[in-house]
Amino acid sequence: MNWRIGQLQSQHEACLAIVEDIQARSAHIADRPSAVEITLMLARLTGILRIHLALEDEILYPALRNAKDPKIATAAEHYWREMGGLADTFLDFVDRWKRADMLLTEAERFRSESAAVFKALADRIGREHDEIYPMAERLRAARAA
Numbered sequence: 231m232n233w234r235i236g237q238l239q240s241q242h243e244a245c246l247a248i249v250e251d252i253q254a255r256s257a258h259i260a261d262r263p264s265a266v267e268i269t270l271m272l273a274r275l276t277g278i279l280r281i282h283l284a285l286e287d288e289i290l291y292p293a294l295r296n297a298k299d300p301k302i303a304t305a306a307e308h309y310w311r312e313m314g315g316l317a318d319t320f321l322d323f324v325d326r327w328k329r330a331d332m333l334l335t336e337a338e339r340f341r342s343e344s345a346a347v348f349k350a351l352a353d354r355i356g357r358e359h360d361e362i363y364p365m366a367e368r369l370r371a372a373r374a375a
Contacts, residue, residue, distance in 0.1 A: 234289055235363050241282040242355045248275045249348045256344060259337045265330035272324050283317060286310075290366060299372075302365050309362055316354055323347045 252271050259265050287310075294306030323343060327333060333340055 234285060235366055238282060238285060238290070239359065239363070241278055241285075242359070244278050245275060245282070246352065246355065248278070249351065252344065253348065256333075256337070256341050259333050259340075262330055262334065265333040268333055269328055269330050272327060276321070276324050279317075279320065283313070286313070290362075294362070294365060294369060297365075297369050299369070302369060305361065305365060309358070313354070316350055320347055320351065 248271050252268055252275070255264060255268055255271070259268065291306055291310045295303055295310060297303045297306070327340055327343070
């Protein structure tokens with residue numbers, strides 16, 4: 231599981247870099263090409279998150295949820311359930327903002343919504359780094375022992 235944690239962390243870094251770029255570019259959505267660029271970045275972000283969530287859903291969370299340590303299993307179950315809500319919120323957000331013309335006509339609304347969604351995503355990433363990934367490493371170490 232160790233190499234997977236590194237892969238998940240790299241995906242987080244890529245997501246946060248795209249988020250930062252979207253936020254910077256959305257400060258001034260002046261024309262259609264700039265709006266199209268933001269929609270393309272949202273699509274890239276969505277692609278990375280879909281791969282990331284598949285790895286978590288298929289490998290990480292099942293291992294943690296089936297851990298013999300009840301603290302790990304309970305925490306993993308909580309995070310796994312919580313992530314479904316954030317994923318749905320994110321996908322709804324992307325669906326609303328996938329058209330450049332919407333970004334041009336509703337730029338302020340996009341900035342407001344994106345700030346909230348991106349903050350929730352960044353908070354989740356931080357919690358995974360601080361709590362979930364260390365649990366996964368403890369589980370891996372216990373299995374190796």
